[in-house]
Amino acid sequence: MRFSVVVFPGSNSDHDAFYAASRVIGEEAELVWHKDTDLKGADAVILPGGFAHGDYLRTGAIARFSPIMSAVKAFADRGGPVLGICNGFQVLLEAGLLPGAMVRNDRIKFVSRHVAVRVEQTDTPFTVACASKQVLNLPIAHGEGNYYAPPAVLEQIETNRQVIFRYTDAHGMVSAEHNPNGSLNSIAGICNQQRNVVGLMPHPERASELAIGSADGRVVLASAVRWMSERVLRHA
Amino acid sequence: MKARVYVTLKPSVFDPQGRVVADALVTLGYQDVKDVRQGKFFEVELADADPATAKARITEMADKLLANPVIESYRVEVLQ
Numbered sequence: 056m057r058f059s060v061v062v063f064p065g066s067n068s069d070h071d072a073f074y075a076a077s078r079v080i081g082e083e084a085e086l087v088w089h090k091d092t093d094l095k096g097a098d099a100v101i102l103p104g105g106f107a108h109g110d111y112l113r114t115g116a117i118a119r120f121s122p123i124m125s126a127v128k129a130f131a132d133r134g135g136p137v138l139g140i141c142n143g144f145q146v147l148l149e150a151g152l153l154p155g156a157m158v159r160n161d162r163i164k165f166v167s168r169h170v171a172v173r174v175e176q177t178d179t180p181f182t183v184a185c186a187s188k189q190v191l192n193l194p195i196a197h198g199e200g201n202y203y204a205p206p207a208v209l210e211q212i213e214t215n216r217q218v219i220f221r222y223t224d225a226h227g228m229v230s231a232e233h234n235p236n237g238s239l240n241s242i243a244g245i246c247n248q249q250r251n252v253v254g255l256m257p258h259p260e261r262a263s264e265l266a267i268g269s270a271d272g273r274v275v276l277a278s279a280v281r282w283m284s285e286r287v288l289r290h291a
Numbered sequence: 292m293k294a295r296v297y298v299t300l301k302p303s304v305f306d307p308q309g310r311v312v313a314d315a316l317v318t319l320g321y322q323d324v325k326d327v328r329q330g331k332f333f334e335v336e337l338a339d340a341d342p343a344t345a346k347a348r349i350t351e352m353a354d355k356l357l358a359n360p361v362i363e364s365y366r367v368e369v370l371q
Contacts, residue, residue, distance in 0.1 A: 156362045158305070163311050203362055
């Protein structure tokens with residue numbers, strides 16, 4: 056399968072995602088410039104981490120208007136799997152492809168460390184290869200990862216099982232102490248109602264090999280491969 | 292013609308930056324500071340138009356880009 060990784064001016068995890076998809080997972084990967092208008096035959100799209108357009112105005116606010124985003128939206132509308140990682144998640148929120156918004160971390164600092172993240176749902180393209188409630192050791196690196204949604208929206212995404220990842224302790228228990236940024240309901244990642252668009256603040260692509268501290272993130276991109284092959288079988 | 296747009300976090304949204312500024316003011320000796328809310332201020336210069344049209348245009352801009360309606364509210368002022 057082919058992963059297309061969108062490169063915005065200011066993206067800094069684009070090559071990490073490209074490397075994880077191509078060298079670690081062993082699939083085809085393409086870098087797509089934000090001014091391009093087609094996704095180069097993508098089977099899955101990754102919006103990577105970084106500081107797209109310098110995070111000017113608000114995180115993800117300007118990236119949302121990049122020409123490639125029309126193609127990403129059309130791809131998502133057709134049911135194509137889209138993964139937003141960190142800044143990519145913020146772009147998806149600003150673009151309205153996912154509900155809610157990000158505000159600054161409640162702890163007055165940029166947080167860069169490994170955290171435990173529990174997989175809440177396995178019926179998305181990016182978690183289908185995970186075990187239910189599997190706890191992943193993934194790095195986070197953000198100053199603005201404090202997930203917020205108005206009460207009615209929050210209730211709706213919980214009811215619809217759209218919370219895909221939650222911050223927990225190493226045993227998968229949710230607590231304020233293990234919520235690194237103040238996110239409502241310890242939300243680390245969500246999906247849209249159709250479940251094909253997923254965004255998360257942790258960086259699975261930076262946890263692809265034990266040599267860099269954790270290989271737990273592999274399962275996220277490996278899920279997309281499995282989801283793709285099962286979809287091909289379903290349509291065969 | 293100029294217009295001003297003031298963008299602030301909605302009251303229901305916690306403002307960590309404002310909280311830090313409030314704490315710093317208290318540390319400076321301003322014990323009477325109870326809270327600070329930090330926002331954004333835009334001065335937009337646009338081609339001359341009647342004030343009602345200008346206000347409608349700027350409001351549209353605020354909705355589309357200057358503010359994120361999920362977390363922020365805004366106020367528009369058109370200057371003569």
